[in-house]
Amino acid sequence: AQSVTQLGSHVSVSEGALVLLRCNYSSSVPPYLFWYVQYPNQGLQLLLKYTSAATLVKGINGFEAEFKKSETSFHLTKPSAHMSDAAEYFCASLSGSARQLTFGSGTQLTVLP
Amino acid sequence: DAMVIQNPRYQVTQFGKPVTLSCSQTLNHNVMYWYQQKSSQAPKLLFHYYDKDFNNEADTPDNFQSRRPNTSFCFLDIRSPGLGDAAMYLCATSRVPGLGTDTQYFGPGTRLTVL
Numbered sequence: 001a002q003s004v005t006q007l008g009s010h011v012s013v014s015e016g017a018l019v020l021l022r023c024n025y026s027s028s029v030p031p032y033l034f035w036y037v038q039y040p041n042q043g044l045q046l047l048l049k050y051t052s053a054a055t056l057v058k059g060i061n062g063f064e065a066e067f068k069k070s071e072t073s074f075h076l077t078k079p080s081a082h083m084s085d086a087a088e089y090f091c092a093s094l095s096g097s098a099r100q101l102t103f104g105s106g107t108q109l110t111v112l113p
Numbered sequence: 114d115a116m117v118i119q120n121p122r123y124q125v126t127q128f129g130k131p132v133t134l135s136c137s138q139t140l141n142h143n144v145m146y147w148y149q150q151k152s153s154q155a156p157k158l159l160f161h162y163y164d165k166d167f168n169n170e171a172d173t174p175d176n177f178q179s180r181r182p183n184t185s186f187c188f189l190d191i192r193s194p195g196l197g198d199a200a201m202y203l204c205a206t207s208r209v210p211g212l213g214t215d216t217q218y219f220g221p222g223t224r225l226t227v228l
Binding site for chain 1: 117119122146153154155156158161201203205210216217218219220221222224
């Protein structure tokens with residue numbers, strides 16, 4: 001069975017600092033992986049997705065993620081945090097045979113002035 | 114712009130009083146999903162429709178039902194809401210289920226309060 005683990009339910013960074021949100025997957029086959037962002041009282045917005053075309057995936061709002069099979073990881077990064085990045089971030093996986101996303105537990109990102 | 118729309122954004126109901134949440138989409142996607150998201154938790158899939166084919170998750174309570182009268186609309190009916198059903202309800206759509214190159218697009222959600 002596939003699963004996704006997000007390390008750190010809360011992450012705080014200073015404005016302008018590097019953002020690193022961690023996601024590890026567990027799957028018997030290479031998964032398809034997604035990062036979503038959720039602002040308060042809003043739905044989920046897709047940041048980026050990995051579908052095996054390239055290991056480094058660039059998304060919206062300056063975010064990117066690198067798929068590392070050897071580490072079973074898909075960490076989300078942004079070189080310089082902005083106040084508007086404060087939100088909840090969810091990593092999710094989708095196996096080729098499944099009809100649904102499996103979400104991690106989420107990471108709340110706080111950006112300090 | 115093509116999108117997923119949920120109405121209302123905020124819904125207040127009384128304990129045991131039936132309530133219906135609405136979702137519509139202009140993406141012409143085959144699949145529509147309903148998720149329940151409780152505070153500080155990940156979304157939990159309740160069920161989905163692939164065209165007219167209804168797929169219920171094994172642990173979705175019988176209190177939750179869904180209807181999809183056409184491609185564009187999907188409804189979530191809660192027959193007798195309990196206090197534990199207070200949550201954000203998210204609707205999502207995708208073109209074809211389960212393909213890695215496909216993506217689920219989410220609506221803004223309906224926050225349900227049960228008094």
